[in-house]
Amino acid sequence: MRRRLLIPSRRSILAAGAVTLGGSLLAGCDRLSRAPEFRDFIGHEQDVTKAVQRSILAAQPLAHEFRPDQMSPIFKVNGARQPIDPNYQRMLASGFADYQLVVDGMVAQPLRLSLRDLWDMPSRAQITRHDCVEGWSAIGKWTGVPLKEILLRAQLNAGARFIMFYCADDLSTIGDDPGLYYESIDLFDAFHPQTILAYSMNDRPLEQGHGAPLRLRVERQLGYKQAKFIMRIEAVSSFANIRGGKGGYWPDRGYEWYAGI
């Protein structure tokens, strides 16, 4: 096989080619990033991640629990600090004396639970790490009712697959897109022992900035799943027709519904 080699202009062709290719690749990547079909396509990473993580989490291991001396000195407040809803502010002012958590949807026994009802239920305390999608972490102690206890009391119907959490905070004051916060998890996470509705943080009643009176802790997922200011829980078979259809405030805005990574 005879090969002709080293025509003088090759090096310059190579360099010019690389620059042109690089520039158009970058512009192309931005165009792709905005194309809904392409976003959906690369979004399948979530399906792979979820399938793999669910298989290695099949035995339902616990998220790591830390010692008290490993806790963050200051636990960052993130998301809504202060819901603007006047009804929420009125309840906050009265120490949530008339707060009632609504549990409904695909359940045999809808519930309305006051804070006192929740305090009287079995509780769990855990010192866990909170990982924000932005990259930071904070370690804090959470005490609350295992979600499982509430779901057992409400008795899920056979077709129920997801638990929705509806919150009092309206992020329209922060984001460009108005909307009340909400989140959802499936039964795999809902019945996990560390999935709790926390009413206490670091041995004190939950503060407003951290989601008073009640917030979700679902320890094997990122921070945006940890819904704050929970007003209502609903058992559903699908969230396709709820608000943006993606199962949560941030999922409706492009983030993964399964936030295990």
Place this chain on the structure above:
Amino acid sequence: MTDQVMTTAAPSKPKREVIYRHKLATRITHWINVFCISLLLMSGFTILNAHPRLYWGQYGANADQPLFAINSYQRDGQWIGVTQIGPLAFETTGVLGASEMDGHMVPRGIPAWLTLPSYRDLATGRRWHFFLAWLFVTNGLVYLVFGFANGHIKRDIAPTKGELEPKHLWSDIVAHAKLHIPRGEESKRYNTLQKVAYIGVIFLILPMMILTGLSMSPGFDSAAPWLPQLFGGRQSARTIHFITANLIVLFVAVHLFEVFLVGAWNEIRSMITGYYEVKPEKTK
């Protein structure tokens, strides 16, 4: 690098020798790797931009002392960037902390031309990053299966005992420092430092990248709580992820320098077609 030697002898010129250097599996996985690592780096910068501060230990957020931080401040209405490494701080306006976007100076950790997407969008950066991460891991496994099965790793990349002797290593270091260009028989094999660099990247740096990446996953951590502990905690793992990413950039810079030093056309062509022209020995 099989020694399938093809020679063409011309009566007056020195012999021109072309060897089949890179197998198809090596070439395909190499270019998929180029694609994945470039875009993983850029989408990684998008993710870093969401919180451009790195810590050591289990936790770390705004109130905690960072090891490394890219800060943005306003001075007289103009954004300036200040990069902090340990106790040292440098003004890095224009590149880190504040850079131009659409003609305006904006507060931004890593500049737009280095991030994917170029605009601020963490959700899309994450989609790219994890999509590419799966592609990269799959590609790496394919490379390893072929590399071990066809003997590429053992034959071409693993250094021999003799190569690792201090005397030989030293002579190889000297040769590199003098920008010695291998010719003839010598150029048909990878040199020792090259082998060490490839081994280090393939079996240390890239696996570290994957393990520190997985350490940041709360889901994976529940299945393997020992993993983040191995690195001293999730925030340490995040910092190491950033350091190893920079080591890969360093490797690629040296790799490209060597490619251009030895002869870019011949080197790049050999990674596309597989065929490599051996430089003839110098005639005295």
